[in-house]
Every structure is written in structure tokens, then in C-alpha cells.
Amino acid sequence: MQRSRVPLISSGSLIFKKMQRSRVPLSSSGSLIFKKMQRRACATSPWATACRCLVYPPRAREIGAWGLAIAHCDCVLPLHLASPKNTAPASAIVAHPLMATYPEISPAHIKFINYFIRPTPSIMRTLFLPLLLFATLSISAQDFMLQGWYWDYDKDGCNGYSGPNWASVLAGQVNSLDDAGFTYVWLPPMSRASFGACSNGYDPKDLYDLGEFGLGRTGFGTRGEVDAIIGALNARGMQAVADVVYNHRDGGSPEDNPAVKAYIETHFNGNGKQPYPSDRFRCRLPLGGAYGAGTYYIKISSKTQASSYVSRTYKFYPTIASSSLPYQGEVNESEPNGGGDCGQPFNLAQLNQDIVATLFDFSGCYTDEFALTITAADFNAGGDDLLIFLNNTNGYSDHRIYDIYYEPADGSPGFNIPLSDLVYQTYTDFTALPSGQGGMNFENFRPNTSNAATTFLSGDWDSKIFFYDIVQAEASTATTYNDWTNWLLTDVGVGGLRMDAVKHFPPSFVGQLLDDLAGRGQTPDMVVGELFDGNPNLLKAWVDDVTLATTSSSAVVRVFDFTLRNALKEASDNGGYDLRNVFNASLRDAVGLPGFNAVTFVNNHDFRGPGEPIQQDPMLGYAYILTNNQIGVPTVFYPDFFGKPIPNAPTVNLSAEISQLMAIHRAHIFGSPTIEYLNRFGTNRSADYQSGQDSRSLIYQMSGGAGAQQVVVAINYAYETLKVNQELAPANGVGGGSTFLELTGNAFNTTATLGNDRKLLIDVPARSYAVYILSEALPLTLNAFTALPLDKGVVQLDWSTSLEEDLAEFVLETSEDGFNFRLLHQAIPNNRPATYRHLDDRPWINSVRYYRLRTRELDGSEHLSEVRTVWGDPSGQLAAFPNPTDHLLRVRGTGATRGWQLMAADGRSFAAPVRAANDNEIIVDLGEVPAGVYVLRRGEQVVRVVRSPR
Missing domain, CATH: 2.60.40.10 (Immunoglobulins)
Incomplete structure (x- = not known):
């Protein structure tokens, strides 16, 4: 358990205190005990009577977090910047001596304090920089998240895979993930899906069914396996992040939906409104009363006859609700078939058969007419339904049934069936699911009774892009999702939320959700929204809007940084891209969004089409997000970490490199309050390039982090060595003769000495990276x-x-x-x-x-x-030396001279003569090989080689 943080007495001053790290998992009971310790520390302090002390513990896993203490009266209110649970009275902030220079700021201006003092956007610029100039660290950068799955992750019995469920696969890797330094593991959607056990879960059906209730596993696994993976993560001090879908739902039972009927028949009229998707409704005509055996002439047309809707193909499919008749196959319509309204023939239809049809313009007629004959034997006279489906096959259109003429089989006169008798149904009844929880009906979806006349079914919030679109503004919707999310946190035990498709529903819904959770004592450490858009202003605006909609002081929301990811993709795969644009691409650098509101990534499940994943050296992108502590919480994609082959992406196993950089971050970078992009556009730091260029590299310096160290990172995207004498930013105690140590083993120089001109020699192979830290000299x-x-x-x-x-x-x-x-x-x-x-x-x-x-x-x-x-080589006990080398490399542990392959980081193979030195040692001649980093491989024997320049 972490030690209690007793407030420090320092009236009117700013105090920083280095906090210690603990890997003890913070259970609910442990958290409560810890909070009691905190409160007791305040209550027993001699100044507690002057004003109330509020101290909230940071997460148990934080390393070296800096706490900011603000003195007010005789009470010090530490705001532990690494914690998502920080509050302090606004009056304490305004009364602080530093605030005297900001008379325009009153307690009413300050909305809440979270991480740092966080005002409303209207005063953000005024308050933030002057007050915390030296404390604006990327506090969340201490955390690292693994996306613990990919789009078509293995599911038993699906896509030719037979084996353990994914939850069990991932549970077996928990120790490795902890050893690597991950603090969060993002799990795929866990709820029962409408498309069954082969679905990846983005079609949620039964929210509370995580693989139980007698229905077997979900795509992720069984409830027992879910409990096991989350328990294993918590036992190692990590937290599971649940992928939650609040935008849509699918797979309910059919129910009558008067709102959809009203929208299609009455309110949809073009003028910017979009048609209701034809694959999400069916029409029902009651049989057994006024309607029974006979022939039904069913007439279909485009309501608006707009050019964007005519000539769209659809399938006309009639069936009887009680029918056991097998599927009768598919036939094509015969044009013209406009029927009596157009003076044209009609097509004959039969039950349980698809007719592929298109609304062509034949002599001004945009109608298809189908004659369907039903016998008394086809339906239950005591009560049945004729069901009609009109699914589009290549894009939605506004076709609908506008008339049905009925000729009874008994010879009585035919008549037009009133359309009021035709019922529209949607699959939106979620009130009788196996879990018995999470009930909804059509009023929770768009359109419903209250918005059928006003919705356009268009735009980011109202479009029915995915399944049945949720109306988040409905009170019952909020209650359902609030209860479910609280259940995930308290019963299932997840510690974070990844919110899917937040672009498509109001930010205010997220605000009320976080407030509701806070009211129940739940403040998830990781809350991140997926707003799939590269516009940094939109991404920041979403965070700001959620912030404004949140009244609780404990909620922190983040957003995935798609803008930076787009830049990293260009950096790796576009040889003409100027790398210095990356420095301006993150949400922090582009629009000023603090790093603790962002989550960075290189690849994920949404970038899976041809050319969408990063094709060339994704490790270079990881090097940037893992060593820049200002830009957000880094996320690592499972296939990139474990070398899992997936379509359209190179197969890379970056676990060693990523783990190493995470360790570097924890030991040397975490907490750095400042960063300078040394080779940025318009830099005032000089550089002497011997090889390489500023437009194909990223060089930056961080100061004052863990151990108060100076850290210089260089990432070389060029296909040539980056060798440059780079001027560093001034730093206290760092002058000519200071020695920097390179940590990754990638650089050609393991140490570098700072010149009197503050220039440091950076010597990095092609398509590689290096991290240099200030090293202390030995006293001998x-x-x-x-x-x-x-x-x-x-x-x-x-x-x-x-x-x-x-x-x-x-x-x-x-x-x-x-x-x-x-x-x-x-x-x-x-x-x-x-x-x-x-x-x-x-x-x-x-x-x-x-x-x-x-x-x-x-x-x-x-x-x-x-x-x-x-x-x-752990498998063959190989050892290579000298390494790096500019000519001859000796490899001990083998006498084999044939079958060796020398491969560069970009996948190219090079010839290198190999000769035997003795029975257990060979010599590899690298004299004709370009400088760079290589892998020398023979079967299962592998050794990494660095060819240094001469």
C-alpha cells in the first residue's frame, strides 16, 4: 500500500514532492482504507481547523509523480498531478498569492480542478501557462496501454481457427505485459453480439451477457474467462479497459414501430432528410381477420423519385410469420412491371422467394408491382402475419410500399387495403434478453415518437451508419447505459472505458455518464473516446465539450490522437514527407490540448485495409510516442508487440524494442516538465550534418524528468546514417565535457561528449533511433x-x-x-x-x-x-563481437559457414562472406555492407548486428 501523503506546511508557497511507486493493485477495499488514511492525516494535522484539507490518492502504480501543493490560510491542498482524482476548493486557488496577478479570475470562473487547475475554456489561456509554467508535464505518459486484440482476433470455430478463446490467450500473456510495463490493457467489446460468437462485438445485443446464461461463449470468451483475465490484470497492478458501445445496438426482437412508419410514410420528403435504411425494418400485414386467402398486388415506388434513389437494386421477399416453408431461392424481376397504375404488367411473386428488382423509369413510371397469391393452407387463420422485406443491395433508397390491392379468394370484390393497417416493425425490442437487464425498445432509437417529425437521419449524430442508432437524450437510455457502465466497473472489475464512435452522439451524454458514475463513487482512471477524424480542432472540441458537460470534479476524458497517427503514417511510408511536420501534428502541439487528454497510437484495428497500416518500420512511430512524454498516453497494437500476422500489414515483433523504450521512459523521461524540438521548423539550435538531414529526422530534448536528467532522442527516418553535431538547449549543470550515454544500443556511438558549443554528436543508423542521457563520471x-x-x-x-x-x-x-x-x-x-x-x-x-x-x-x-x-542467441547460444563493427564480425557458438542470411531493418538482404575461424566460431565480413542495423540469421539462430561507418 502507498504511504499516506500528509499535507506539507508551506504557507503561500509552491512545494513539489517526489512520490514513490507501488505495484500493489488498488482494490476497492484497499482504496477505501487508503482514503481513510488520507483523511485521518488531514484531520490530525495542527492546521486542520483553519480550513478543510482535501487529499485524494493517485493510482497505486504511479512512478515518480510530482505533487503540487498550494497553500491557503494555514491549509495546504496537495494536487497530485498524476492522479485523476484531484480536487480542491476554487477559493483555495484564487486565494493563492500567485493568483493576485489575475484579478479577473474568481471562484465562479473555475469549473473544477483536475490534474492541474483546470478552468473553463474561456480562461484557460489566462490561467494555465503563468500558474503552472514549470509543472505542465504529461502526467499520463507514465501509463502505457496495450490494445489487446485486433479486428479478426482468433475465435474458436471461426475463420478456420480452433483453439482457446481470446480471453484465455490474453490471460496467459499478462505476466509478460506487466514485465514490459503496461498499465492498461484494452479489451475488445465483451457483450453478446447479434452476429454470434464469431463477431468482434461491435454489434452489441445483450449488454450484460459476457458469455453465460447457457448461450456459451461470446467472441471474446466465457464469463469465467473474462473474470480470469481481469483478475490476472488486477493482480499484477494493471487495469482492463472495456470497449463500450453507446452509439448503436443490434439483434433485438421485432416490434411494431409507429415512429418508423411515420417517418417513412409522412415525414421523409427529401429536402436533406435521409431515407430510413431498408435492411432495418419489415412490413407486417395481419392475416386471419379482414385479410386472408387471395391475391395481393403490392406496389412499390420511390417516394421522391430523386435521381440518387432511382435505379437502386433491392430484394422483394414475402413470407408468412408461421411458415415453415424453406427458402425458394432468388429470381430477377421482369421489366416493365409497373402494374395497373402505369398500364404495365406485374410480376408474379411467391412466398419465401427473393425477387431482385430495380426501380427503373419506364415511360415515367417508377413502380414495381408484385402479385402474391396466398392460400388458406399458407397461414394460421386464428392469427398470422404476412411479412414483407425490401432490403437494398447496393445503397439505400427511399422505396416503400405505397399501395396494396387485395382480391379475396372467395370471389368477393377486391379493394385497396388502408395503409394504416400496414405495420412497420424494427428489431429493437431488447426487453426479454437472457440476462434480464439492459432493456430497451424503439423509443430508445432514432426515429422515435418524439423526434420522428424533426430528425433528418443525417449528420454525425443522427445518421444511421451503424445498426440501430441510439437516442442518447432519452432519459431511459441514459439510465440503461449508466447502470451498465457502473456494473462493468463494480461487478466485472474493469478500470477504464474506451468509448466507441463518440463522433456520432452528443458529448453531453458522456458528461452525464461521468457525473452519474462519480455520484456512485466510480471514477475510472482511463476514459478515452474514439472520434475517427484527423481534424485536431474537432478532436479538441470534443474533449472541451465533454469537460463543459461534466460537473463532477473527478472526471478526466481523453481522445485518441488520429491527427498524430496520420502524420506518423506519412513519416514512415511517404519518402517525400518532411518529418518536422510531426512536431506540429499532435493534439498538444497542434491545438494545445494537454497531453493527459490524449491517447497516442501507431496502428489499430480500424486501419486494416490495403495500405492503411504503417508499412515501413512502424517502430519509428512507436519510438516517438514512447519517448515524448508531453503528447499523451501511448498505446501499442497487439500484432506489433507480439508479431501476430494480420492482413495488409507487415509482420513485426517489436516487443523487445517497445519494452526497452517503456523502461527508458519510466527511468529517465517520466515527469520531464519541458521538451524542445531541436530540429523543428524555425529552430534557433544550430546543427552540423555530416550525413542525414533535418527533414528526415526528429531530434528533441527533455529536461528535469525522473532523476532530473537530460534526455536527447533522435529518430532517423532516412535510408542513410544520421550523423549530426546537434546544439542542445542550455541546462543547469550541463556544459562542455559532459558525457551522454546512449541507452538503446542502436547508435554507432555508445557515448557522446558535449562540446563547449553545446553540440552533441548524434550517430544513428538508417531507419533507427537512439536515446542519449546525461551520464555521471566515476570518482576513480x-x-x-x-x-x-x-x-x-x-x-x-x-x-x-x-x-x-x-x-x-x-x-x-x-x-x-x-x-x-x-x-x-x-x-x-x-x-x-x-x-x-x-x-x-x-x-x-x-x-x-x-x-x-x-x-x-x-x-x-x-x-x-x-x-x-x-x-x-538464447536458442543457439551465439555471441557476436565486436558489435558494432566496421569490418569483421566474429560469431561464437557455431562453426556453420552456410545458410546465413543478413537482413537490414527495411527487409533488404545483403551478401556477406562467412568463413570458419575454428569449430565453434565463424567470421563474417561486413566490409562491403552499408552502415546500419542488421539481423544475422540461420534457421532459429539469430543475432543482431550493427555495422558502423568507417
């Missing part, structure tokens, strides 16, 4: 520290000194990811020049190991050496 003279691979996977570690004074011990540390180091070996210093050696013969886990030397002085201070990297 270290002549050498080397890591040499030997036979059978053994690594020899040597270091030698020429000066040792006041040293307590040497500590060799090792890591599999370059950032989470642990003890390997301890040595007692000789306190004189000496040489030390240690052999690491542990089994290999990954294909790379990192080593560093920690020195401890007698006074307790510590210093770290540069990191040494050794590449090996």
Missing part, C-alpha cells in the same frame, strides 16, 4: 570496462583501474532490458591500481544483455559506469 580512474562473449554463452567481464581512493566496493550489475538492473557480482577494491574479472555463465533469456559497474564510496555515494551490451 577506470582504464577499461569490457564485456567479451566466450564459448557456450559465457560472458567475460573485465575492468581495470589506475586510481582507487576511498572506495567501499565494486558492484557488477546486469539487465535483460537495459534499465531494470540487478546484482550480478560484488568485489572488494584493492585501493590501488588493479584488474578485476568475472565470468557470467548464466543461461541466456533474451538475445541481449546489459552490464554496468557501480562503485560505492566510503561516504555512501555511488557512481555508474557506461553500459556494456552483449548480443547473444
